[in-house]
Amino acid sequence: MTGVTLPGQTGVPAAESGPMVHAEQVHKSFGSIEVLKGIDLQVRAGEVCCLLGPSGSGKSTFLRCINHLEKINAGWIRVDGELIGYRERGGKLHEMREKEVAAQRRAIGMVFQRFNLFPHKTALENVTEAPLLVRKEKRAEVRERAAALLERVGLGDKLGNYPSQLSGGQQQRVAIARALAMKPKLMLFDEPTSALDPELVGEVLDVMKDLAHDGMTMIVVTHEIGFAREVGDSLVFMDNGVVVESGNPREVIADPKHERTKAFLAKVL
Amino acid sequence: MSVDTDKSARARPEPIQAVPVRHPGRWVAVAVIGVLVAMFVHLLVTNQAFNWSFMIDNMFRPPIVAGVRGSIALLVTSMLIGIVLGVVIAIMRLSENPVLRGVSWAYTWFFRAVPRLVLAILFGNLGILWARIEFGLPFDRQIGALFGIQDFEARLFGFSAVDILTGFVAGMLALGLSEAAYMAEIIRAGIQSVDEGQTEAAQALGMNRGQILRRIVLPQAMRVIVPPTGNETIAMLKDTSLVAFVPVSAELFFQLRAVGSRTFQVFPMLVAATIWYLLLTSVLLAGQHYLERHFAKGTSRAGQAKARLRGMAVGGGGATGGGGGV
Numbered sequence A: 001m002t003g004v005t006l007p008g009q010t011g012v013p014a015a016e017s018g019p020m021v022h023a024e025q026v027h028k029s030f031g032s033i034e035v036l037k038g039i040d041l042q043v044r045a046g047e048v049c050c051l052l053g054p055s056g057s058g059k060s061t062f063l064r065c066i067n068h069l070e071k072i073n074a075g076w077i078r079v080d081g082e083l084i085g086y087r088e089r090g091g092k093l094h095e096m097r098e099k100e101v102a103a104q105r106r107a108i109g110m111v112f113q114r115f116n117l118f119p120h121k122t123a124l125e126n127v128t129e130a131p132l133l134v135r136k137e138k139r140a141e142v143r144e145r146a147a148a149l150l151e152r153v154g155l156g157d158k159l160g161n162y163p164s165q166l167s168g169g170q171q172q173r174v175a176i177a178r179a180l181a182m183k184p185k186l187m188l189f190d191e192p193t194s195a196l197d198p199e200l201v202g203e204v205l206d207v208m209k210d211l212a213h214d215g216m217t218m219i220v221v222t223h224e225i226g227f228a229r230e231v232g233d234s235l236v237f238m239d240n241g242v243v244v245e246s247g248n249p250r251e252v253i254a255d256p257k258h259e260r261t262k263a264f265l266a267k268v269l
Numbered sequence B: 001m002s003v004d005t006d007k008s009a010r011a012r013p014e015p016i017q018a019v020p021v022r023h024p025g026r027w028v029a030v031a032v033i034g035v036l037v038a039m040f041v042h043l044l045v046t047n048q049a050f051n052w053s054f055m056i057d058n059m060f061r062p063p064i065v066a067g068v069r070g071s072i073a074l075l076v077t078s079m080l081i082g083i084v085l086g087v088v089i090a091i092m093r094l095s096e097n098p099v100l101r102g103v104s105w106a107y108t109w110f111f112r113a114v115p116r117l118v119l120a121i122l123f124g125n126l127g128i129l130w131a132r133i134e135f136g137l138p139f140d141r142q143i144g145a146l147f148g149i150q151d152f153e154a155r156l157f158g159f160s161a162v163d164i165l166t167g168f169v170a171g172m173l174a175l176g177l178s179e180a181a182y183m184a185e186i187i188r189a190g191i192q193s194v195d196e197g198q199t200e201a202a203q204a205l206g207m208n209r210g211q212i213l214r215r216i217v218l219p220q221a222m223r224v225i226v227p228p229t230g231n232e233t234i235a236m237l238k239d240t241s242l243v244a245f246v247p248v249s250a251e252l253f254f255q256l257r258a259v260g261s262r263t264f265q266v267f268p269m270l271v272a273a274t275i276w277y278l279l280l281t282s283v284l285l286a287g288q289h290y291l292e293r294h295f296a297k298g299t300s301r302a303g304q305a306k307a308r309l310r311g312m313a314v315g316g317g318g319a320t321g322g323g324g325g326v
């Protein structure tokens, strides 16, 4: 990945570059139900942040707030220094137009639990669609890059297959390639392996590890403790709309401080 | 079949040679249908009222062929209006703006409530309401009066309503506007049948609403939209005969009836109409078949099976793209 600091070289102090993702006091309600109750989070460039928590704790909702698929009710989120969804002008917040929100989303890749590939397009077309349509790049260039990305996720021989002709693991790898084709500076993963048969989980995690080693900034909602321990730079444990505990994944997993973290880890380990 | 376990346990068993189930009922049905078909053919051949030679002589005469052309033109233009306007109304219906939703609802309500025959006659007589149709600043006279100008007119162009709103255009509008109400419902159902995850994935890639609709949602909705639209098109082909009441004369049924009543050979001309409509409908059905096949891309089971075979051929070398060493 270009333009992203490699993990080994992050000698740059946070003060100079600022975190890639910075969320403060994020609140989100659906009707009268408050789902996020003041989330704070910082992820530095090149970091992999693993988001854990029981079902219904608001992990997906928070992830969707980061690329403005959900509007937040209070607090703010910055990605690479840019306020998401709003513009500050004269001490006031102005809602962004649909076009500006779309422009912000281009730099943020997202991978969904249920893949959400476009079923009427082949693997290659799934990957080329957005660069052609949104970034208005040249067809030949995009095609080449898309083929290289699919090759990289191990699907070089499946360019012409429709999603219905691919296994779950293969579909999810196409979805990752599709997000990468937009050259994002941040990747969001929402339980990317939860819908997969156990024997297919490994192939998707391998692609994600590869991506992490290349220095991609990633926020990963997952129940794969092994992945969090091995690849994660930070771990955030959420419950009931708040961050209960966070820190180095190896330390938190080995020695959770909070009762709820202990109870959750005991169940998934 | 003998079961000889110890010797031939792994050998391939003999193919089953059982007596198939008999279906006597089917044979009775075939016999009954056969007799009925024979009676019908006998009627067609022997009954003089059909007057086949007269029918064939008249079926392809220039005014009739012009009528066919008129009916097809009416079908194509009114379905185009119906589909384009239907998409707009469907999108309005799904909009977050309550005013647009309301307008869309009212439109659908009105044009589904009024019979097409009534609409056709109504549109043929709209000239009674307005002698001329003009485009320009709305309420120009009133605005002029407000500023003290007498007879202020700000009109760009206009035409006589009687010239335009009779005949073909009136029929086309009556059928097209009414069709839009039905098409809107079909298109709305199609759009709603597409998984929300598709829109989300497209949004996450930075596509805007128009791009998502055109490139992601509508192509998938087409699978749901095309079959009922085929139905609508066939129904519309038959409804083009209603414009005879506008009145429009360059239309198939009008022309056939005209020949029938002029020559006192009403029945052969009705049969001719039946045959013409059968022919045209068959063409439409063939078109629908190809459209459905086109929009089944990525979902057809036949396609899947073929690709699996291809995959097997490719995967023979052991490079099936399974993960691991990425």
Ligand SMILES: Nc1ncnc2c1ncn2[C@@H]1O[C@H](COP(=O)(O)OP(=O)(O)OP(=O)(O)O)[C@@H](O)[C@H]1O
Residues within 6 Å of the ligand: A030, A035, A053, A054, A055, A056, A057, A058, A059, A060, A061, A062
């Ligand atoms: N669109 C919505 N409307 C109303 N409530 C919602 C909506 N989306 C999520 N919720 C509610 O918000 C809460 C948090 O949901 P969320 O999907 O973020 O949880 P999660 O931590 O991702 O859980 P899981 O592990 O099951 O995916 C749940 O109680 C859910 O019912």
Ligand SMILES: [Mg+2]
Residues within 6 Å of the ligand: A059, A060, A061, A190, A191
């Ligand atoms: Mg979730």
